[in-house]
Amino acid sequence: MSATVRAAPTGDRRYRIHKTRIEVPGVDPRVDTLLGMVMQLMSEVSVLRERVDAHERLAAAQQAPTPDAVDDYVPDEAASRARAAVRQRMIEKVCRPLLAADEAAEAKQKANGQDRDA
């Protein structure tokens, strides 16, 4: 296990989160919560991918990918660019339905209208 895997904050240092948070109109608050969780999970996958990336690059350089070596690994410019491209691709892939939502609804509405016309 990595030396830097984070422990939860200890009891006396726990702070409450988000005082005042109004609901999104027309959205079940549980869906809003779920969307936040999906986003956070995507972040965790991204972190994991970059740990894997560090492993692979250390191995390619004939270095042992120990937890400390991974923690100390600093990507060079080319590796940073490659990581950014992976992040970008993942975000676009996961978030595409958010952008397509209304277009899909509109297309469905149109299709229903055409059915009725027929």
Place this chain on the structure above:
Amino acid sequence: MPAPRIHPMMPLSTHDETSEQGFVVALKTFLYTQMDPALRQMTLGIARELEAGGQKPTLQQLRKRLEDKQLYQNWISSTRAAQEMMWQSAVDCVDRQRAELEALERSAPPIGSLRVDPDFEVPRYIAAGDIHMMPGGYHYDPKGDEQSIRQGAVFDKAASLYSLGRQGGQMNDMRGNTVIAHLYEIYPDLDPRQILEMGCTVGNSLVAVKRAFPQADCTGLDVGASLLRYARARAAHLGVPLNFVQGNAEQTDFPDESFDLVYSSAMLHETSHKALPRIMAECFRVLKPGGVMIHLEVPFRADMADAFDLVRADYETRYNNEPFWLGATEADYAALAQKAGFTDIHAGFNDAAMGPPSRDKVQGMFGQPNKGGYKSWYIASARKPRR
């Protein structure tokens, strides 16, 4: 000696934290560059339909038409989720190294000063909600944790992420430099010896101001004791002696005519309708005759906004816990300044200063059109009449 790029108090990120922070920046960039334009297109389409009735649509009309659109709902949910993730990534990073940061605070050079008030009453507009979703807001400083620098560290770390590196990077000093550029251009005769920043947070702007006026005595005022403890240590580690005082900009305890320059940087929109004239009056009171007041604000004016700009401002106001965001962009700062007794009043957009400005290169920076995203700021400034 060149200024260090990263100051010693800035919380350090591990490999994984760097990944997490890089992710949230990428997510925010995606939302800003992909989702905002999609919603802009939809909103402008709706606005055109409403305008066909003859009148410019109101925000209420736009909101009513947008509220059942999935794109609008998704946009609010995901934009706010990304904002919350940004803060949480900073909170986790700071909490992991709190002991080290507190030790750094204790070992900071003994320069500058700090005055906090355990009985300070936080203004309601600050205490009512976590401003811009920052857990605990500016002021949180629980009993039993009186030496905490946590809110300051969290703010500094997140601020360096929030602007996507476009507000002066990790020094976050672009707004301070823009205030200096405005002063150089509009009030070139002023040689301030006593300077006050209202709403100074972690002193990021004040460090830039002190470096521009090394002979001046610089004081930062804010509502958060934790912010100010961090700010004092941050500046001290940079070798910059600054004084920090906990207080309310509406009513400070500084004597009349204490300062040559009073300024704020993106503070007014985090106050309230009622507070605004009081802050102007307080600036007037604490300024010496001939002294100058400068308020830098977000580069947005409601009267110049298109339909989507209004919807975005509404998001900041309602969903990002900035209840006065829209109100501040509608305020008539020139009229407020005049009412407070000021003369030589200026209000308009100022080009952002991309680094420490020099006096011979500031001509024409003020009074320009709004260039958008961190390239311009709105500034209202005025002078207290000389005797």
